[in-house]
Every structure is written in C-alpha cells, then in structure tokens.
Amino acid sequence: MSAVGNAFVGRLRSLVEKIVNVNPIRYLVNWSKLYSLWPVHLTTACCSVEFGAANCPRFDIGRMGVAAFFGSLRQCDLIIIEGTVTKKMAKRVKKIYSQMPSPRYVIAMGACAISGGLFYNSYNIIKGVDKILPVDVYVPGCPPRPEALAHAVLLLQDKIRKGRVNITKGE
Amino acid sequence: MNEAQIIDELRDKFGERIGTPERLRQHRIVVTVEKENLLDLAKFVKDTYDLNYAISVSGIDYPEQNKFVVVYHLCKMSEEGHLPLVLTLKVPVNRQTPRTPSLISIWQSVEWHERETWELFGIEFEGHPKLERLLLHEDWDEEFPNQFPLRKDFLLEDE
C-alpha cells in the first residue's frame, strides 16, 4: 500500500501507483497531505492537559493544519498517543488505529508513551506505544511542553514532505 | 460529641467484643473489631453518632501475621459541613479465607470502594451486590491467574 489507499482496484491500481511514484506527482501528493493532519481525539493519560493547551490560543497548533476536536475518526489521519497506554487501553488503541484510513501517522507524546516513564515497573502498562503501533515522531517530556508538540508536528510534516513516513503494509 | 466520651461509650457498650478504642491524635479514633461484631458496631456508630458519610475503604496486607485488614474511614456530614472527627474501623480478615461482611446496607457510599478492594486484594465482601472487574483489564485472569496486585506477594519487575 502506498500513497493511493484503497480507492483503486485491479490494473487501475497498479497504473495509478506507477503514476504517483513519478517525482513531480509524488511531491504534489506528499505536499497535499501536509497541512491537513487531523488528530483522533483519543486521550490515553495525563499528557492530554498539554495537548489541550497546544490547541488553544497561545500555542495554537491549528495554524500548522492540525484541526483538533474533529468528530469522526474515519476522517482523521493522525493519532497522538498522549501518555501512558495501559493494557486495557491498548486494545482500544489498536482498534482505533485499524479504523483510521490510510495514510495515517502516529506521534508518541510523553515519556510514558515512549518507554513507560515514571510507571516503568507497573503491572498494567505497555512500555512504549511502539510495541503496538508504528510511531513516526517521539516527543520526550513528562509532560512535554506544548511547543514540543508543535515541533513534533513540524518534524512529521518534514517527514511526509520527504516521503519517509512509515506506512504500514496492508490493512 | 467529645472524643473521650465516644471512646468510653464504645468501651462500655461493646467491652470485650471490640479491641480497645485508641485515640491517635485529635479527631482520629481507631477501633479494631472482629468481623463477627462488625455489623453491630457499624450500626451502633451510625445511629448513635450519626456518622453517615464513609470516606474510604482500604485494604492492608500483613503476610507475616497471616491477615488482611480492611479499614473503613467514617465521618459525619451535616448541612453545615463535615465534623472533623474521623472514626476508623479496622477489620482483620484471615488471609486464607478472606471474607468479611459488606457494609453496603449501612453506608451506600462504600459500594465502589469495596468493589475496588475486592478486585485489588481479593477480599470477598459478603452481601455486596456487584463484585465485578473495575480497574484491571479484561484479560487479567489469563495473564495473572489468582493473583491480586496489592498483596505483598505480588512482586513488581524490579523487586
């Protein structure tokens, strides 16, 4: 699966894939993905406080094209894991990720989402969300400042622009 | 209600059936009671001192003494606010057969607290209407069969 998703089938699909992989068109396709990163509203733990602050007037990651509080996850292409993922939540995270349309990107926010953080020896958490999802950008901090999250969005956009994003094969 | 009075009254009324009521500091009284006498004592303190508000229910594990202790913290709430007095009921429970009567018939508010204590300590509350999974994940029984996380013999990774 590349940039075209499931829109085309059969020979048409291989044809389209060939076309979008040619350089100027590939650049355009990547560019068009940059400024519409709509995050799923999924809060997994306490970093949501800073995620909320990042969306609001002072830091306003909306100006980078991140429209938060957008209703349906079928229209979202970014999932920000805000903090610890517990075992109970991990199941739901996987389910939510599988419902998102491709291409989709993952930002792991906070020390807990990266490696378990303060709760590293807890019996009920997943040590790092990269054990269950392919992560594109990690944001360290406990919790990270909103500026750090904004920087992560910029890094992700840079990655998309250069076409280096981790897109999972298959659905 | 004076704290010394409460202690005297509890001692007179229950005598040998409860441990000696102890005053930890101002506003804190601790009473140890066996589970057979728990319901009587709970009814008595609720009716006499109007302790109508249960703050918390906790469990403590003492593996050396082969017992759990269930701790109820009670206080009085009137229209004008809390009474600063907190009465603590301690109920020792055998570690092999952890069962104790539920106080839900006396204080409705202990429902969720007892459910949490049941889940994390494995203490059975007799008469509780709904002892179901609350905080732990659905596959807990497959991952850690017959284990209860807050018991002392449940070890974390780096211990």
Add this chain to the structure above:
Amino acid sequence: MYFSVGPQHPGSGHFRMKITLQGDIILNAEPDPGFVHRSVEKIAETREYLQNVPLIERQCLSDVSSVTLAYAMGIEELLGIEVPPRAQYIRVIMCELSRIMSHLYWLAIFGIFLGHSTMFMWPFGDRDILITETAEKIAGARVSYSYIIPGGVRYDLPDGIKEHTMKTLDYFQGRLKEYDAIFFSNPIFKRRTKGVGVLSRSEAIRLGVTGPTLRGSGVRGDIRKDAPYAAYDELDFEIPVYSEGDSYSRSLVRFREMKISSSIIRQAFENLPEGDFKVKTRKKVPEGEVFSRVEAARGELACYLISDGTRKPYRLKMSTPSFRNLPGFSLMKGCMLADMPPIYMSLDYWPLETDR
C-alpha cells in the same frame, strides 16, 4: 439500545460509559473506569518517600498541589515536624492557583461539550497566559511542578512575584465577568443545565459525593473550613453553596470558587510572613499510620499512609474525589440523552484520579 461513550469520544477522554437507551431516555448509565489504572499505590510501595511526590501528582495533572499537599502533610505528621508559617502560606497560594487552573480546564471542556467553542478557547487561553505562567514563575514547571514536598516547599518565592500575581488576578477578575456574560448568564446554557440531573441533599450525603457536587446540593462541606490545614484558618473566605442540586448550581459553585480563590491568593500574599520556607526532614519515617485530608479542586482528597519505619511506605491509599463522585453517574438515569453532557461535565470527572 445499548452503546458506549468513550474511550474515543470528543471530551470523554480515557473513560467509558455504558449507556442503555430506550427511545431518547437513558435507562441506565454505568461508568467503566480503569483505562488509566497505572497502579500508583503499588509502585509507591517500591520507592522512597520523596520519590513518590512526582508519582502521585500524575494522578491529577490539572490540580497537582492538593494531591502532593495531602501526601506531604501525612509524612510531616508521622515525622512530628512543624512546617514554617511562610511555607504554609506559599502552599495556600499554590493550592488556590491549582484550583483556578483546574476549574478553568473544566470550564473549557464544558464549553466544548455544549458546543460553545468560544468558551473552549477563552478559559484555555487565560489559563495558559495567566495562571500557568504564574505557577511556572514560582515553581519552574507548567503543570507538573513537584513543588510541595514533605517539610515545606522546594524554593522560596521569586522576586517580584507578588506584583505579577496581583496584576494577573486583576485582569482575571475582568475576565470572570465576561465568562459570566457569555456563558453562565447565557439562556441556552441555563436551559440545558437548570433542573437537569438533580441531586437532593440527603441523597448527596447518602451516595458520599464530595466537593462542588456536594456544595451544589446545599451541603456546606469543605475541608478548608471544617478541618483547616496549611494556613486556611488564618484567612477569611466563604464557601459558595447552592441548594438546587442541579447541573447549573454545581457549575455556579465552581465559577464562584474561582473568584474566592483569587481573593484567598491576594490575602495570602498580603499576610505572607518572613522566615524559612523549608525544614529538614529525615528519610526514614517512624512507624505509624496517618489519615490526612485536604480539599482538592474536585473535592475531599484523603491520603491514608502506613509506615513500617523504613524509607518506603508500607501502604499508601489515596481516596480521591473523582472516585467518590462515581455514584453521581446514576443521576443520568431517566434523563434525555442530550442531558448526558451537562450532567457528566457538572460532576467534573477526572478519569486519572479515579484509576490512579
């Protein structure tokens, strides 16, 4: 019909409600917590007393000061040390700043829940520019400042903080009037919350709810007045109480508390004594048990600490306000589905605090 709200739902966060519907009427609403159960109480038994401060404050990141204060008070009581008066006043300042921060957060989410997106932007913006910045100047971090530690506070107040805070609070007073005009006096807000989710006084006590939920039902229950801690007994403030018991009165309690909290901060700065801000503590805490209570933003928070004389707690139990407000979800029974958001928000439920 049966459906679940959350954990992926705008606003609900890390929490799920199992709702049974008949037509448009909610037959049963059962909360399903546990999505953020990170076993703080178990981990706390493996770490030293001071190391636990950042750990336990993660359970309520919008109101960190009260959580750490309850824990610090417990340890101080076991150690038998007296905290210097200056530290007590600084603690009051931080607790009230946290309270305002937490209520502004609640107000913002309430706004977005009812589709009032201006009310989402304003409090969040003010929270960042006014309150978080002040807290950052004092404690050095935006939200998770492990500032209150056993024995006092970590640093003294910086120079010029009094003027900064007073200026901030002056501006904040003006903003509160605007909030009132745009939100609390808004006829749509009133119609969506008045008479919705009524909790009577006797029922509130029977269910054991706490904090603004209790005070919205006509009970003057506030630990700051009833069993004063820190420097609250030397300050003059009132407790807002409304007797209707509906979502509107619960909201008004929080709204008026913000104003009262700013007046408490002013008084604390005016009366701030000179002297030490910290005393030395020992790492080993003597054997014993302690039950300390504080009034956090969401209600009474109690810390039950048992020490066996070592460097680590034997058992630490946090009895948190959100956990005790869980029975409040039964208020949704018999209401319309559209009444679910106002009732849910008026309880000011914070899932992390419940799950710990």
